Amino acid sequence: MxxxxxxxxxxxxxxxxxxxxxxxxxxxxxxxxxxxxxxxxxxxxxxxxxxxxxxxxNAAAAELAARQSRRLAVVVPYLDNPFFGLLLRALRRRARQAGYTLVALVSDLGEDLESSTIDDVLSLRPAGLILPGTSMTATELRDLGRRVRLCVIDRSLPESADIATVRLDEADAARLTVEHLTSQGYTRLTFLSPAARLRETILGERVEECRKAAARAGVGLTEVSADAGVGAAIAQALEVGTGPLGLIAYNDLLAIDAIAAGWGTDSASPTSSESPPTTTPPWPRASNCA
CATH class of the missing domain: 1.10.260.40 (lambda repressor-like DNA-binding domains)
Structure with a gap:
């Protein structure tokens, strides 16, 4: 043959x-x-x-025989956000430097799909699992951490010493965001949340920290959701109060959609040279997360 x-x-x-x-x-x-x-x-x-x-x-068979995996798995919630693409490239580079192969899967933020995707990952018996933007509860993550070496990005897990976490300081990011907007003369603020199917567990904490920062600055903050579209959410925000409105988007992807809505277009490319720049707090760079 x-x-x-x-x-x-x-x-x-x-x-x-x-x-x-x-x-x-x-x-x-x-x-x-x-x-x-x-x-x-x-x-x-x-x-x-x-x-x-x-x-x-057969690498899988060799790893099984040696009882030592050289594969790392990462499950991202979706690929629409450019950050996850940058994160995957950074993780792949770091994994390769350490002698590991990176296996990437997408859960689309569906609870059932995320669970089945993680089951698929566990069947590969990876050396470790990385979860950025997961919708799993703290209890579920702790249980998962007992089955595989786990690193969670953008989440806090008190009393989970065995689970590595990488995240930004939400309070400091909120303070910087509000200070920037108020220094530009905005007297009312609105937090733009993603549609329900795209919400991550960290959303509640991010909104709350922005509320606290706005209160300390003496300005009001309302929250609108993009469930009916970003344009409708912005129109709703404009109906509340008077004065210049400062918009705080949950992430850069929503900020880009907000710019597109302001222009009356369907979408805006994250790399478009014609798009006005957004102001983003110093979130951890993808390379730092890796």
Whole structure:
């Protein structure tokens, strides 16, 4: 059998190589690792058979045999937000530097889908799991942390010493945001929350810290949701009170949508050179999270 005659769904095994070379599977294993005592002719026959069959080592089987995984998994809530793309690239680079392979999956922020996706991840027996923007409860995360080494991004988990967390200081970010807006002359503030299906657990804390910062600055803050669209949410905010309105978006993706709504367009590209810049507090960079 050659690589071209073998069904695409079948991968050559060491047993296939052994049969083609007329040797034992154990000798094939030694030859492919560059070891073992054998004649140069036998080694060459094994390597030629492996090349002819397009043999590639089964990393999963090797990890299972060694009982040591070199794979890290990350489950992101969605890919619409450019931050997650940057995060995945940074994580992949750091993982590779440490000798690991990164496996990325998307949950679309659906509780059932997130749960099944994590089950899929656990079946891979990864060395660790990274969860940015998860909708899981603290109890669920603690239970998960007992099954796999876990790192959670943008969440606080009190009394969970075994779970690594990476997050920003929400209170300080809120203070900087409110100070910036009030210094620009805005006398009323509105927090723009994402639609219900896109809400992350950290939303409540972020809104509350912005409320506290606004109260300390002596300005009011209302909250509107993008359930009916960003344009409708902004129109609702404009109906409350008078004076210049400062908008605090939950994330950059919502801020970009708000700019598009202000222009009367359907969408705005995050990389568009024509888009006016947004002001973002110093959130941790994706490379720092990695």
């Amino acid at each position: 050659t690589a071209s005659s073998r069904p695409a769904s079948l991968h050559a095994t060491q047993q296939d190589v052994a049969a083609a070379a007329g040797v034992s599977r154990g000798l094939v294993s030694l030859a492919l690792k560059g070891g073992g005592r054998m004649s140069p002719q036998t080694r060459r026959r094994i390597l030629d058979a492996a090349a002819r069959l397009d043999y590639h080592p």
